[in-house]
Amino acid sequence: MPKTEFSPSIESRPTYPGLTSQGSAPAIMVADAAGAEALVDLVATDASVMDHAHVVLIAKAPELAAKLTALTPKALHEAPDLDAATPLVTQILDTAKMGTQLYLAGSEGVIGHVSALAFARGLPMEAIQSEHRGSIARRMQCVHCKGITEDVTTDPFVCAHCDLTLFMRDHFSRRLGVFQAVCVDAETPGVVPATEEIRP
Amino acid sequence: MKLALKVTEIEQLSPLVKRFRFEDPKGASLPVFSGGAHITVEMPEGDTIRRNSYSLISDPYDGSGYEIAVRREDRGRGGSLYMHRKLSEGDDITVSTPANLFQLDLRARKHVLIGGGIGITPFLSQLKQLDMEQKPFELHYAARSREEAAGLKLLPKAAHIHVHLSEEGARMDLGAILDGQPMGTHVYTCGPEGLIAAVADQAARLGWPKSTVHSEAFTAPPPGEPFDVVIASTGQTVTVKADQSLLEALEAAKVEINYSCRGGVCGRCRTKVIACEGRILHNDHWLSIEERAAQKDIMPCMSRFKGTRLELDL
């Protein structure tokens, strides 16, 4: 699956320009199943990018893990989902030195969440490389109950925590790594527009 | 706002550097400031007022006085010579309120401060702020010789303060300083252009993100050959003398113009050029290479002109 092209939006909505090798430098790479292909493509442009790379694969996919191992990173770590990966990524970031390159690939949820972790540890946003691959599902935060609903593909959608029907905004918080969702029928309870699949 | 103060102390720190202390004549408290801030000092001579900006070196949270350190530049426009030769304890002096173009990024997990020569000055106030904030830092001060190292008298002795004197064979190794710093470190450099460029190069080689690399290349405006400028709104011609900056000449001619740093870094005095037959001598750090080449803008606080006609949108 190729890199996703999103339609232009507001200033707070992140963009994902794609991965470019920074050469044989210390690196942290985090990818989900779809994002793993972006890492494969990255290595095809410059094999040395893996010399000092910790790769975290967020997927239950042994064949993908084998494919990434074949690229000979310094280490490959596997985690079944984002929650399980978080303490691992946090630990790697906490002990990283200046000059460590961060490569993120996959869904907006993975990119947003790991960016937020890195940002909180002092890595500026402009130093984080990202490439969107796979599902355009969004990680949405309900502005009312603050609960986060993962993998949202429709607008409006129902909050997994407080059951309000929410509409998606493009307003994005890098600190939290989430898009904002707001009650769609706040002024006219019960009057909800038709549900649509989201587009890039 | 301007502050009318008195010179209360002058101390020779090294053959070329003097420390000055200014206080309110009635003992009133002066506005406190942030580490890295500067003030602009007025130096009246005859019918011209020269203004140079100097980093504050005193405790930022202490309003009892302001201190600066000035290096004598014998080939300068005369500002530092005025400070060194004309000013005595007890004299009146007018300064601006503090402004800061070189502040610490207080989010940093660690700060690395690198000062070369007189470039140590902004770090002296930052040290006090870092101590108060209890933030981890290391400071590297490079100078040619012990005699020239005016900063030695002002720096505390501590394990994280390193002095590199090249004459004593202790040259600063930027690679060793920058390599292996923890994620979230910021580096700040003040001093000669060569040092600033060397730190930026080394940081880039090690993959430091640009926004973690800070510098201040504060210099006083250089002297040069006299030249004329035409003020578009009035048609008036203003002559800029050899030892005067364009900004100072405009001020002397009562032409309205905005300014802050007077060192080519803040962008406030940026002025549109309407006609330019000749070459603008850009001495600022504000305009990009393309903007310089276009000759459509000038920073009057630092830059000069060589040619037949320069007309400004003022």
Place this chain on the structure above:
Amino acid sequence: MTMQFNDETFRGDYTYHNSQKAIRRFPFPFDQDAYMYSVNIEQHPGGPEGSPFEVMFDVDEHYVAEMKDREITLAEDPLRCQSLPHMELAGWDLLELIMVSKARDYPELFTLHRDGNDWHWINKPLGIEKKFTFLDPTTLPCGPMEYITRQTQGDFALLHERDGNLWMDAGMVTSQADWSLDFDVGMNFFEWHAPVPKARKMGVFDKALKFLLSVGQDQSYRRLNWTLTVNPRLDTSPETYHKWGPEKRSVTPENVGRKQFLRVELQTFFRLPRSNALAFPIRCYLANLEDLAGQPKWGRRLHRVLRDIDPTLAEYKGFAVNQEMIVDYLSQFDDGAPTSPGIFPDG
């Protein structure tokens, strides 16, 4: 003269009300009969005696009730007050600015004694007396920004300057026009303004940011912004939108004059000395259409502005759904006569 404070509410039974004096000094935001975005910035403080522009931090008849309302909002949602760790110093700067200003401008209400860093603060209207050590957070019951903004009307954002931008890294926000501090904290100037339509394209924000970055330690400025709110509700937050949203549809031709409020933000800007951060207080003033139309100039002008406004702005400011009713109501106060320049009422 001792100030009288209203006993009133900003929710539930909405007993909020303006005295005649409060109406006359209302910061009416329109200086002409039409509205479009502009960087309408003036020096602050400074303005006619008795106006809300006269002193740094205006204290009026709503002070005590507004502070009670803030307490209720914070108890329900503590995330309305946040300060990223590097902003504590800016919090102390703000506390000093407000305490010094209020003690100077309202000596009958506030007193500040300072002996070095040993400070003694007395706030008579709220019955607070506190001895503490300046710059020592262990001597206050909460962070310095929270402490002082629980005693000061208006919302507050503290902006950190870096990389040629301003970052909203701390704030106390309980009387906002539908934006979430919890979501926006940590954003830069362009990110937190991203949802505002049109303005970026017009270059308004580029100019505004450039201006703000150049604000010096000895200068402070203000501008007015506005929107419309149904009922005198301070806390129109996105967090509680599903609770107050239905009220927006409760306006009728009979009640619009009393229920529809003009909401004016007096925004001010201060460069803080120790942190070099910018303080951005946003003070909210509310007056209903009926009270405003009591000043003939304002009745005429408000009618013209709201009738002719760009539909995108009416939508963004959230009153498009009631616009027709509002304009119909206001038309009775507009005889077509010319209005005088400036924002202040005639006579």
